[in-house]
Amino acid sequence: MSIISSRPPWGKFDAGITHHLAHHCADVAACFEAIADIPTIRLRMEHSANRSLSTADIKRLAVLVFLHDVGKLHPGFQAKGWPEATWPGGRHGHVQEGAALFQSGAPEEVRESLCWDELDEWGVFDDGGNLLVAALAHHGRPFAVESRAKSEWQAVPGIGYDPAASAAEFGELIRSWFPEAFAAGPGVRMPTSSDFQHLFCGIVSLADWLGSTQAIFKFIPDLDHGYMERARARARRAIAEIGLDPTRYRAAGAGRTDFPTLTGGRQPRPQQVLVGEFPLDERLLILEAETGSGKTESAIWRFARLFDAGLVDSLYFALPTRAAAIQLHRRVNDAMGRLFQDRGPEAVLVVPGYIRSGEAEGSKLPDWKVRWDDDGRVDEERLVARWAAESTKRSLAAAIAVGTVDQVMLAGLQVKHAHLRAAALSRSLLVIDEVHASDHYMTEIQRHLLKMHVGRGGYAMLMSATLGSVARSRWLGQRIEPSFERAAAEPYPAVWGKDKAAPHSCDPQGEQKRVSMALEPTMDADACARIAIAAARAGARVLIIRNTVGAAIDLFDAIRKVDEPLLLNVAGGPALHHSRFAPEDRALLDQAVETALSPATRDTAGVIVIGTQTLEQSLDIDADILLTDLCPIDVLLQRIGRLHRHRMDRPAGFGVPKCHVMMPEGGLEKLLAPAFVNGLGAIKGRGRDEVYGIYMDVPALELTRRLVVDYPEWVIPEMNRFLVESATHPDRIMALNAELGRAWSTYSNTVYGKGLAELAAARGLLLPIAQPFAEIRFPDDETGSSRTRLGAEGARVTFTKAVMGPFGVEITGFTLPAHWSRGVQTAEPVEPAMTEGTIRVDLDGVAFGYDRMGIRK
Numbered sequence: 083m084s085i086i087s088s089r090p091p092w093g094k095f096d097a098g099i100t101h102h103l104a105h106h107c108a109d110v111a112a113c114f115e116a117i118a119d120i121p122t123i124r125l126r127m128e129h130s131a132n133r134s135l136s137t138a139d140i141k142r143l144a145v146l147v148f149l150h151d152v153g154k155l156h157p158g159f160q161a162k163g164w165p166e167a168t169w170p171g172g173r174h175g176h177v178q179e180g181a182a183l184f185q186s187g188a189p190e191e192v193r194e195s196l197c198w199d200e201l202d203e204w205g206v207f208d209d210g211g212n213l214l215v216a217a218l219a220h221h222g223r224p225f226a227v228e229s230r231a232k233s234e235w236q237a238v239p240g241i242g243y244d245p246a247a248s249a250a251e252f253g254e255l256i257r258s259w260f261p262e263a264f265a266a267g268p269g270v271r272m273p274t275s276s277d278f279q280h281l282f283c284g285i286v287s288l289a290d291w292l293g294s295t296q297a298i299f300k301f302i303p304d305l306d307h308g309y310m311e312r313a314r315a316r317a318r319r320a321i322a323e324i325g326l327d328p329t330r331y332r333a334a335g336a337g338r339t340d341f342p343t344l345t346g347g348r349q350p351r352p353q354q355v356l357v358g359e360f361p362l363d364e365r366l367l368i369l370e371a372e373t374g375s376g377k378t379e380s381a382i383w384r385f386a387r388l389f390d391a392g393l394v395d396s397l398y399f400a401l402p403t404r405a406a407a408i409q410l411h412r413r414v415n416d417a418m419g420r421l422f423q424d425r426g427p428e429a430v431l432v433v434p435g436y437i438r439s440g441e442a443e444g445s446k447l448p449d450w451k452v453r454w455d456d457d458g459r460v461d462e463e464r465l466v467a468r469w470a471a472e473s474t475k476r477s478l479a480a481a482i483a484v485g486t487v488d489q490v491m492l493a494g495l496q497v498k499h500a501h502l503r504a505a506a507l508s509r510s511l512l513v514i515d516e517v518h519a520s521d522h523y524m525t526e527i528q529r530h531l532l533k534m535h536v537g538r539g540g541y542a543m544l545m546s547a548t549l550g551s552v553a554r555s556r557w558l559g560q561r562i563e564p565s566f567e568r569a570a571a572e573p574y575p576a577v578w579g580k581d582k583a584a585p586h587s588c589d590p591q592g593e594q595k596r597v598s599m600a601l602e603p604t605m606d607a608d609a610c611a612r613i614a615i616a617a618a619r620a621g622a623r624v625l626i627i628r629n630t631v632g633a634a635i636d637l638f639d640a641i642r643k644v645d646e647p648l649l650l651n652v653a654g655g656p657a658l659h660h661s662r663f664a665p666e667d668r669a670l671l672d673q674a675v676e677t678a679l680s681p682a683t684r685d686t687a688g689v690i691v692i693g694t695q696t697l698e699q700s701l702d703i704d705a706d707i708l709l710t711d712l713c714p715i716d717v718l719l720q721r722i723g724r725l726h727r728h729r730m731d732r733p734a735g736f737g738v739p740k741c742h743v744m745m746p747e748g749g750l751e752k753l754l755a756p757a758f759v760n761g762l763g764a765i766k767g768r769g770r771d772e773v774y775g776i777y778m779d780v781p782a783l784e785l786t787r788r789l790v791v792d793y794p795e796w797v798i799p800e801m802n803r804f805l806v807e808s809a810t811h812p813d814r815i816m817a818l819n820a821e822l823g824r825a826w827s828t829y830s831n832t833v834y835g836k837g838l839a840e841l842a843a844a845r846g847l848l849l850p851i852a853q854p855f856a857e858i859r860f861p862d863d864e865t866g867s868s869r870t871r872l873g874a875e876g877a878r879v880t881f882t883k884a885v886m887g888p889f890g891v892e893i894t895g896f897t898l899p900a901h902w903s904r905g906v907q908t909a910e911p912v913e914p915a916m917t918e919g920t921i922r923v924d925l926d927g928v929a930f931g932y933d934r935m936g937i938r939k
Contacts (some may be wrong), residue, residue, distance in 0.1 A: 089160075089241060089242040089243040090102055090103075090248075090303070090304065090305055091103040091104075091154060091155055091160055091243070091248045092154075092160065092163050092303070093105065093106030093107065093151055093154055094106050094294065094296070094301060095162075095163055096296060096301065096449075099301045099303065100163065100301060100303045101299075101301035101302060101303065102302060102303055102304065102305050102306075103151065103154050103155070103248075103252075104251070104252060104255050104305055104309070105299075105302055105305070105306070105309050105313070106151060106293065106294070106299075107147075107148045107149070107150065107151055107152075108148065108255075108259065108309055108310050108313040109293035109294075109299040109313050109316070109317070110147055110148070110150060110151070110286075110289050110290050110292075110293035110294070111144045111145075111147045111148040111259075111260075111289075111293075111313075112293070112310070112313040112314040112316070112317035113288075113289035113290075113292045113293040113317045113320070113321070114143070114144055114147040114285060114286060114289040115140065115141075115144050115314065115317065116314070116317040116318050116320075116321045116327070117285055117288065117289055117292075117321060117326060118135075118140050118143070118144075118285065119140075120321070120326065120327050120395065120509075121392060122392065122393070122394065122395045122509045123285070123395075123508070123509060125539055126281065126508040126509065126538045126539050126540065127278070127281060127282075127285075129537075129538050129539035130273075130275060130277045130278040130281045130537075130538045130539075131273035131275050131278040132273075132275055132278075133273065135273075136266075136270075137262055138262055138263060138265075138266035139270075139272065139273070141260050141262040141263035142204050142260075142263045142272060143213070143272070143282065144260055144263070145197070145201075145256055145260050145263050146201075146206065146213055146214055146217040146286075147217055147286050147289060148256060148259075148260070149180070149196065149214070149217060149218075149256075150180075150217045150218060150220050150286055150290060151176060151180070152176075152180045152183060152196065152218075152252070153175070153176030153177055153178065153179035153180025153181070153182075153183065153218070154176040154179075154180075155179075155183075155245050155248050155249055155252070156174050156176060156179040156234065156235070156245065157174075157234070157235070157236075157237075157238050157243060157245055158173055158174025158179070158234065159173075159174050159175065159176045159179065160243055160245075161173060161174075161238075164241060174234075177218055177219070177221060177225055178225065178227070180218045181214075181215060181218055181225070181227040182227070183196060183249075184196075184198060184201075184207070184211065184214065185227065188235065189235050189246060191246055191249075191250075192235060192245065192246055192249045194253075195246070195249040195250040195252065195253040196249055196252060196253050196256075197253055197256055197257070200263075200264060201214070204271060204272050205271030205272045205274070206272060208271065208272075208274060209274065209854055209856075210854065210856040210857070211856060212274075212276075212279045212854050212855040212856045213272060213273075213279055213282060213855075215227065215855055215856040216279045216280070216282050216283035216286065216855045216856075217282070217283070217286045219283055219501075219855070220283070220286045220287045220290045221287075222287065222475075222498040222499040222500075222501075222502065223498050223499075223860045224855065224856075224858050224859055224860060225859075226859065227856070251305075255307070255310075258307070258310075259310040276851060276852055276853055276854050276855065277534075277537065277538070277851045277852065279854065279855035280501055280504070280849070280851045280855055281501075281504070281505055281508065281538060283501040283505075283855060284501035284502050284503070284504050284505025284506070284508075285505045287499065287501055287502035287505070288476070288479060288502055288505055288506055291475075291476050291502070292317075292320060292321070292324070292326075292469075293317070295320070295469065297466070298316060298320045298466075299313070299316060320466075323463060323466045323467060324466060324467055324469040324470060324479070325396075325427050325467055325470070325480065325481035326395075326479060326481075328389070328395045328396070328481060330425075331422055331425075331426045331427060331481060332389065332390065332392070334422040334423060334425040334426050335386065335389065335390060335421045335422045335423075335426060336390065338386075338420075338421055338422075338423070339383070339386040339387050339389075339390045339421070341354065341358060341379070341383055343420060343421065344379065344382055344383055344386060344417050344420055344421055345379055345417070345420075346420060348379075350376075350379075350383070351375060351376055352575075352588040352589060353369075353371045353375055353376070353380070353575040353577075353588060354375075354376050354379060354380045354383065355588070356369075356380075356575070356576075356577045356586050356587070356588055357369055357380040357381070357383060357384050357543075357577055358380070358383045358384070358387070360384070360577055360579070360586065361579075362387060362388060362391055362393060364579040364580065364581060364582065365536045365539070365540065365541050365542065365580065366532065366536050366541075366542050366543075366544075366557075366558070366579065366580040367384070367542070367543045367544070367577060367578070367579055367580075368517075368543075368544045368545075368546075368549070368554060368557060368558065368577070368578040368579075369381075369543065369544070369545045369546075369575075369576075369577050370545075370546055370547070370548075370549050370554075370574060370575055370576050370577075370578070371545075371547065371574075371575035371799075372547055372575065372723065372798060372799040372802065373547045373699075373719070373720055373722075373723025373724075374723050374727045375547075375575065375799075377515070377545045377547075378399075378410065378413060378414075378515070379417075380545075381399065381511075381513045381515075381543055381545065382397075382414065382417045382421075384511065384513075384543055385397045385511045385513070386421055388511055388541055389511075393541060394509060394510060394511045394540075394541050395481070395509040395510070396480065396481045396482065396483070396509050396510040396511070397414075397481075397482050397483065397510055397511050397513065398432075398478060398483045398484075398485070398490055398507060398510045398511070398512050398513065399414055399483070399484040399485070399513045399515065400485065400486065400487040400489075400490045400512065400513060400514045400515065401484070401485070401486060401487060401515050401516070401699075402486070402487055402515070402516045402699075403486065403661070403695075403696070403699075404433050404486055404661075404897075405661065405668065405672070405696050406515070406516075406699050407431065407432070407433050407484055407485050407486050408431065408433060408436070408665075408668075408669075408672075409672065409701060410484050410515075411429055411431045411438070411484040414429045414482065414484050415428060415429035415440055415441070415482075415484075418482050426481075426482075427467065427480070427481035427482050428440030428441075428442070428464075428467070428468070428471075428482070429482040429483065429484055430468075430470060430471040430477055430480040430482065430483045430484070430485075431471075431483075431484060431485065432474060432477040432478075432480075432483050432484065432485025432486065432489045432490075433485055433486055433489075434474060434489075434878065435665065435878050435895075435897065436665070437452060437471060437472065438471070439454075439467075439468045439471035442454050442455060442456045442460075442468070443455045444468070444471065444472065452468075452472040454468065470483075474489060475499045475502065475503070476502065476506065477489070478490065478493065478502075478503050478506035478507045478510070479506040483510075487514060487524070487528070488524075490503070490507065490512065490514075490531070491524065491527045491528060491531060493507050493531060493534075493849075494527055494528075494530045494531035494534060494848060494849050495527060495847050495848065495849055496847055496848070496849055496850075496858075496860040496861060497860065498860070500849050501849075504531075504534065504535075504849070507535060507540070508535065508538050508539075508540050509540075510540070510541075511541045511542070511543060512531075512532070512535055512540065512541070512542040512543070513542070513543045513544075513545065514528065514542070514543075514544050514545070515545045515699075516545070516546060516547075516699060516720075517544040517545065517546050517549065517553075517557070518546040518547075518548050518549045518550070518553065518716045521840065522836075522837040522840040522841055522844070523840040523841075523843060523844045524844075525553075526840070526841050526844035526845060526848075527844050527847075527848065529556065529557065530844075530848045530849075532557075534849070534851055536580075544557060546716075547716075547719060547720060547723065547802070548715065548716035548719045548720065548802065548806050549716075549806070550569075550716070550806050550807060550810040550811065551563065551564050551568075551569035551572065551807060551811065552810070552811065552812060554578065558578060558580050559580065563812075565813065566807055566808075566811045566813040566814060569803075569807045569811060570803055570804045570807040570808070570811075571803075572585065572803055573585060573587030573803075574587070574799055574800075574802050574803040575587065575588065575799065593799075594797050594798065594799070594800055595725075595726055595739060595797070595798045595799075596738065596739070596795055596796075596797050596798075597722055597725065597726075597738075597739045597740070597741055597795065597796045597797075597798060598738055598739065598740040598741070598794065598795060599740075599741055599743065599790045599793065599794055599795065599796055600740065600741070600742045600743065600790075600794075601743050601745060601787065601790045601791055602742050602743065602744045602745070603745060603747060604744060604745075604746075604747050605633070605711060605744045605745065605746055605747070605759065605760050606747075607633070607636040607637045607639070607640040608640050609744075610626065610637055610640075610709055610744060611637060611640040611641045611644060613709060613742060614626060614637075614641065614648075614690050614709055615641060615644055615645050615648060615690070617688065617706070617707050617736070618645075618648040618688030618689060618690050619645070619648070619688060620688065620733055620734070620735060620736075621687065621688045621733035621734075621736075622688050622706040622707050622732075622733050622735075622736050623678065623679050623688065623689050623691075623704075623705050623706045623707075624688065624689065624690045624691065624705065624706070624707050624709065625679065625691050625697065625703070625705035625707070625708050625709070625724055625725070626690065626691065626692045626693070626708075626709040626710070627693060627694065627695070627697050627698065627708070627709075627710045627711070627721050627724075628692070628693075628694055628710075628711050628760070628761075629694070629695075629711040629713060629760050629761025629762065629776055629777065630694065630760055630761045630776065631660045631661070631662055631694055631936065633711065633760045633761070634658055634660055634692050634693060634694050635658070635935050637692055638656070638658045638692050638935065641690060641692070642656060648688060648689065648690045649689075649690050649692070650674060650675065650678055650689060650690065650691045650692070651674075652670055652671060652674045652889055653670070653888075653889040653890045654890075655934060656934070657671060657674065657889070657934060658691075658692040658693055658935065658936075659671050659672075659675055659691065659692070659693030659694070659696055659697055660693055660694040660696055660936060661694065661695075661696050661899070662896075662899060662936035662937040662938075663896070663936050663937070664887060664893040664894075664895065664896040664932070665893075665896075666887060666891050666892065666893045666894070667887050667888070667889050667891065667893060670889050670891065671889075672701060675691055675693070675697070675701055675703060676701055676702055676703060678691055679691060679703035679704055679705055679724075680702070680703070680704070681702070681703075681704040681727060681728040681730060684730065684731060688733075691703075691705070695717075697721075697724065698717070698720045698721055698724070699720065701724075703724055703727070704724070704725075704726065704727040704728050704730070705724055705725050705726075706725075706726070706732050706733060706736040706739075707725070707736060707739075707740050707741075707742075708721060708722065708724065708725040708739075708740070708741045708742070709741075709742045709744065710741065710742070710743055710744070711743075711744050711745075711760055711761065711762075712743055712744065712745040712746075712762065712783060712786065712787060713761075713777055713783075713786070714777055714779065714782055714783065714786060714809070714810075715782070715785070715786045715789065715805055715806055715808075715809035715810065716806060716810070717777070718743070718786060719798070719802060719805065719806070721741075722739075722741055722796070722798065725739045725740075725741060726739035743787075743790050745787055746759040746760070746762065750762070750763075750780055750783055750784050750787065751822075751825070753780045753783075754780060754825050754826065754828075754829045756778075756829075756832075758775050761775055761776040761777055762775055762776075762777050762778075762780070762783060763775045763778060763780060764778045778833060778836075779833050780826075780829055780833075781815050781818050781819060781826060781829070781830050781833075782809055782810060782815065784818060784822075785808060785809035785810075785814055785815070785818060786809045789805055789808055789809060793805075815830060847861070876897050876898040876899050876900040876901075876902065876903040877897070877898045877902075877903035877906050878895065878896075878897050878898075879895045879896055879897070879898060879912060879923060879925065879930075880894065880895040880911045880912070881893070881894055881895050881911060881912060881913075881914045881923075882911040882912065882913050882914070883914075885914050885916065885921055887921070887932075888919065888921075888932070888933050888934045889934070893921075893932075895911075896932060896937055898930070898937065899937070902930075902939060906925050906926055906928065912924070912925065919933060920932065920933045921933070
């Protein structure tokens with residue numbers, strides 16, 4: 083006979099309507115069962131557990147998931163829903179309270195009602211009850227279990243709420259709704275792997291997000307003993323509708339994984355064939371190929387084959403910058419449309435400040451809701467499928483996602499919702515593009531993330547045009563690094579597998595680009611302007627990439643004074659391209675650059691496009707001549723990839739690609755001071771004021787400079803391997819320092835020491851999946867040092883109202899550079915003011931302006 087509390091416990095509350103606590107727990111447990119029943123997820127769980135999982139195992143885990151909100155039985159939590167009365171014990175949460183129910187301080191009858199004896203038989207409490215604690219930690223971060231007094235669980239006179247009676251009712255429901263968990267007997271104890279505990283926490287968190295979606299699970303206040311089966315039916319339907327279960331997508335794409343289908347009829351290049359034919363049993367793959375050789379399409383082809391084989395259920399394409407992610411999103415979405423014949427998932431853009439699924443844009447509403455701009459023109463099924471797109475926290479649960487690498491790196495750090503992100507990611511092919519572009523700090527985090535992801539049976543692909551052998555060896559987990567001679571002799575392009583002794587390579591069919599290299603012994607804006615103006619007046623399309631925004635603006639001003647019409651024109655005036663523009667304007671600038679330097683059009687008039695690192699990747703541009711500041715060899719090759727990218731007619735005198743490399747006057751030795759010249763070298767302050775240059779490895783820069791001098795013609799990609807190793811290999815760095823003397827060796831040691839410090843900083847923030855779940859705690863400043871380092875993301879400034887921007891479109895805000903964001907509070911919208919064509923805002927006493935040259939302090 084059931085024991086009933088006269089006031090039923092509530093689990094969810096909205097607009098005066100409650101959802102019975104047992105119903106909510108059933109919703110989440112049903113979502114867990116449905117997610118765990120997806121073959122790919124089950125494989126990841128079994129890989130992590132180091133054994134197969136039976137039906138009884140899954141049902142017992144589902145019991146723990148059902149108990150995820152058991153702390154809400156506490157009178158102090160229930161009192162939040164009693165407007166007519168006050169509970170004398172004060173208001174309470176439910177996470178600590180749930181853990182306390184299984185401690186010695188809780189009433190014995192409550193513990194027994196909640197199946198304590200059976201949980202003990204299953205091994206739930208072994209080693210500190212890690213699996214139960216992992217389920218209770220579903221709000222995104224681990225917690226310390228604290229005891230609660232017995233008296234806190236007493237019935238509340240005059241209110242009609244009895245926690246002991248509600249707990250007894252809970253126990254009856256558990257035994258009734260999960261009979262397989264109890265029918266199997268003690269048997270094999272539950273998985274004990276620490277990594278499994280962490281993965282389980284993430285899956286519970288994902289199930290809780292889904293099970294808390296009111297649009298899917300309607301609120302029912304009064305207990306329905308038959309509710310569980312209805313919850314299971316809704317959960318199965320929900321995971322199919324939002325795309326966690328990819329069965330319908332797999333059917334839509336069956337037999338369509340050939341390269342021409344994915345690319346709209348194109349045939350694969352030799353290096354793309356390497357990836358397309360690479361064995362599917364290789365979980366980690368590294369593709370090295372020239373910029374512009376179609377690495378993106380190679381990765382999409384790899385995904386399509388893995389997806390068709392049932393080895394992955396989703397794709398996350400990680401880019402180094404917001405701009406690159408925004409650009410690539412469209413290409414990936416188009417490819418998915420071809421693969422699934424428009425019956426598949428939309429590609430979700432995972433960039434803070436954006437809500438985009440396919441071509442649809444979303445805007446935030448109160449209560450965590452989102453309005454889509456095509457609402458009313460698409461069916462309900464399509465809107466439900468955008469569930470993952472409506473929050474960056476659950477965006478990795480999307481079937482197809484394109485975003486910044488920092489968003490996926492959060493899955494490997496001690497930050498809130500890391501477990502949710504990592505669990506959702508486990509089913510994906512993780513593609514990291516331009517992997518060479520990360521610093522020591524980010525590389526260490528990415529390596530940890532890959533180890534965790536692949537260790538759970540996941541798949542990953544890394545891509546680079548210019549990856550050095552030392553870096554590649556570390557990515558592949560190889561302890562022995564090759565000598566310079568051996569490294570320089572490795573084939574290129576190449577595909578490497580973690581379990582393969584040698585790379586797969588091919589003949590690039592003689593597609594070589596002979597680039598004329600010229601070293602300019604100055605970074606002066608006027609000197610650079612003279613070269614650019616002369617080329618543009620001769621009809622050339624000139625691309626200039628500077629290391630810093632300040633240098634780009636100086637050059638922009640220098641050319642405006644002499645021949646403004648030669649500059650890129652946007653909305654009736656001159657423009658340049660860098661990271662400090664509002665998203666709305668950045669879209670206009672991207673389009674303008676692609677039009678001006680499009681391989682599909684050839685205007686007889688010359689043009690000068692000036693920018694920074696934002697022009698290095700993702701944009702489909704083709705320049706006749708390139709001017710660039712000195713930079714590391716891998717970056718320089720990336721920039722050269724924008725030069726003569728396609729076969730087309732060129733102006734007289736520009737039939738051969740030419741690259742002018744500008745360097746500091748008087749050489750690089752002065753940068754050892756330390757000093758700072760246009761992004762090169764370092765300025766060293768103290769504490770929070772310590773500042774480093776963008777490219778501070780001066781010995782590597784010197785080796786790059788020498789390559790420009792010693793080899794006036796670079797044959798690309800034939801020389802790529804040689805060039806990269808010549809400027810990055812430790813043997814070459816050591817030889818240079820020995821030649822140039824003690825000051826260079828000392829500086830190299832400083833750079834090396836900074837790298838070690840960054841490694842130590844990163845390792846202290848990694849998610850410790852080898853440590854039992856109940857033993858870990860996240861740092862208090864998880865949203866500070868660990869997050870703001872990723873992608874150098876700055877503060878987002880939102881305006882109180884949209885205002886007309888400098889290029890004729892309304893803008894709603896902008897993102898500050900990271901180094902301008904320290905201490906700036908931007909939680910609330912700010913009032914913009916217009917002064918002489920400049921949008922001005924005041925942030926904590928610091929004024930910022932925004933005009934055609936971007937954000938300025």
